[in-house]
Amino acid sequence: MSSCIFCKIIAKEIPGKIVYEDDTFIAFDDINPQAPVHVIIVPKEHIPTFNDLKESHKEMVGHLSLVVNKLAEIKKIQDPGFRVVINCNPAGGQMVYHLHVHLMGGRQMAWPPG
Ligand code: AMP
Ligand code: ZN
Numbered sequence: 001m002s003s004c005i006f007c008k009i010i011a012k013e014i015p016g017k018i019v020y021e022d023d024t025f026i027a028f029d030d031i032n033p034q035a036p037v038h039v040i041i042v043p044k045e046h047i048p049t050f051n052d053l054k055e056s057h058k059e060m061v062g063h064l065s066l067v068v069n070k071l072a073e074i075k076k077i078q079d080p081g082f083r084v085v086i087n088c089n090p091a092g093g094q095m096v097y098h099l100h101v102h103l104m105g106g107r108q109m110a111w112p113p114g
Pocket of ligand 2: 001
């Protein structure tokens with residue numbers, strides 16, 4: 001999608017601090033990190049929100065969990081732990097309408113989140 005900022009990072013039209021890439025996903029450091037480690041994990045397919053996931057995305061969604069684990073290992077936050085967040089639509093706080101996962105760590109997280 002030509003106007004989508006994450007599609008532009010995937011296409012390397014704008015720079016991102018890419019920490020992982022495979023055929024299905026790209027992951028890069030968040031430009032406005034909310035924790036010492038804050039990685040954004042993005043499927044290369046332009047899927048606007050979590051609500052848009054379909055049966056055909058089953059394999060990709062499974063693969064996503066393994067990519068999160070791999071990134072937690074790369075960023076050395078498997079221990080003591082980390083947080084994984086998906087914001088969906090305005091009430092969920094979604095700002096970029098290309099499905100993505102936040103992986104955050106390197107500090108103690110609070111609960112409930114804001
Ligand atoms: P969300 O509120 O879940 O849509 O989160 C969007 C996230 O993308 C925010 O944490 C932003 O800081 C991050 N972000 C937006 N533009 C960029 C960019 N060009 N490079 C890296 N992260 C970005
Ligand atoms: Zn996109």
